[in-house]
Amino acid sequence: MAESAAKRLKTTGVTIGTHNGHFHADEALAVYMLRLLPTYAGSSLVRTRDPALLQTCHTVVDVGGEYDASANRYDHHQRTFSTTFPGRPTKLSSAGLVYMHFGKAIIAQQLSKPEDSEDVGLLWNKIYESFVEALDAHDNGISAYDPKGIAAASLEKRFSEGGFNLGAMVGRLNPNWNDPVPSDPKEAQAAEDEKFLTASQRIGEEFSRDLEYYSRAWLPARDIVKAAYEKRTEYDPEGRIMVLEGQSVPWKDHMYNLEEADGTGKKVLYVLYAEKPVPDAKWRIQAVPVTMDSFESRKALPEAWRGARDDKLDEITGIPGGVFVHAAGFIGGNKTFEGAKAMAVKALDI
Incomplete structure (x- = not known):
């Protein structure tokens, strides 16, 4: 037209x-x-x-x-x-x-x-x-x-x-x-x-x-999210953790579309990404919203972690390098990728 x-x-x-x-x-x-x-x-x-x-x-x-x-x-x-x-x-x-x-x-x-x-x-x-x-x-x-x-x-x-x-x-x-x-x-x-x-x-x-x-x-973020989505089972056998390598990109739309096209019914619960595209960057763990514009998470970070920071967060989670977990449980951070990944894996079972 x-x-x-x-x-x-x-x-x-x-x-x-x-x-x-x-x-x-x-x-x-x-x-x-x-x-x-x-x-x-x-x-x-x-x-x-x-x-x-x-x-x-x-x-x-x-x-x-x-x-x-x-x-x-x-x-x-x-x-x-x-x-x-x-x-x-x-x-x-x-x-x-x-x-x-x-x-x-x-x-x-x-x-x-x-x-x-x-x-x-x-x-x-x-x-x-x-x-x-x-x-x-x-x-x-x-x-x-x-x-x-x-x-x-x-x-x-x-x-x-x-x-x-x-x-x-x-x-x-x-x-x-x-x-x-x-x-x-x-x-x-x-x-x-x-x-x-x-x-x-x-x-x-x-x-x-x-x-x-x-x-x-x-639009350029689509290929990055697709690559991350295809590798998600490397971090969790059920594909509930998706890792954006390099840096954060607009991922929500693309991930929801990929899930729908996938047709398996399996959902990503946590998305991990670096705060900056540098080797020593801190990492974030974000709970996936129920919908694009929702404030409700599919699986918020554990209640006991929310509002805690630094050493106190390490003590609660048993994972070193903690930075924070938001009081609403939709996002948290760790000093390293391995720490953020450990938080995501642990949060899946709580």
Whole structure:
């Protein structure tokens, strides 16, 4: 999809259209993503709800009541719209639509690889799930958790999260209700458009940081984690200890995917890695979370070890070189690899 879209757009001096008035994260990101591509790099922007003006635009996002990729129309507000990203359940917003069609071209440009390469496809899915999908859900009023399930369980939030999410970050850049507005309509629209461009750049920076991280850090870590996963039975016959050689890398996503693909049902409980890539580095032992974002561990380090440090920890564990074990039991440290390995092996049976 992205490849054909990128090839189809060969014009220069194109205009992107979106709606004026209160702006949202989805169209702010949609405009930013388009402008990452050569076709749209020098594009102009028209913010209006006037159908006649929108008709003159090369590409229209989040307004117009039409989704037709062949005509470069990417709205999601029509009653009949129900499109989702491949393999995901969330209805798309204009951000998701633009990403679905142009995301591979953006990623391929970042990686200097063909759009149909495995790495581009992997990142296309990953960045949607990690970044874009939340905007789609926010704009379409879809909760991360089933409201009925939350009500049935009588769950209540323990504290306010400050209303800060990707959508709110853009929303607070809109003009306040009582801000002065120029009396001249053209000046007023220009002032509003300037705020929109600020919002588009702001959320776009976050998107680009995600793209940078996943392409330059997360993706190269995959082979390292795979090698460690394949060697895990060297440290425990059941493969419950995984050792990252050299230094720590982003491992959670890759390890969960490897476990799922493995299909044996056996789970890694502890991951060992050096604090720094130097010969005399201290080593960490980390309990694997139940899920990617969970604070609960599959098997936390033993209760008796938690909160202990240095000599006191050595005394409790019977293993020399202890540095600490966190009070919550999700991570600990030892001065040497052998010490960290011994802690992991002992913790398995406690």
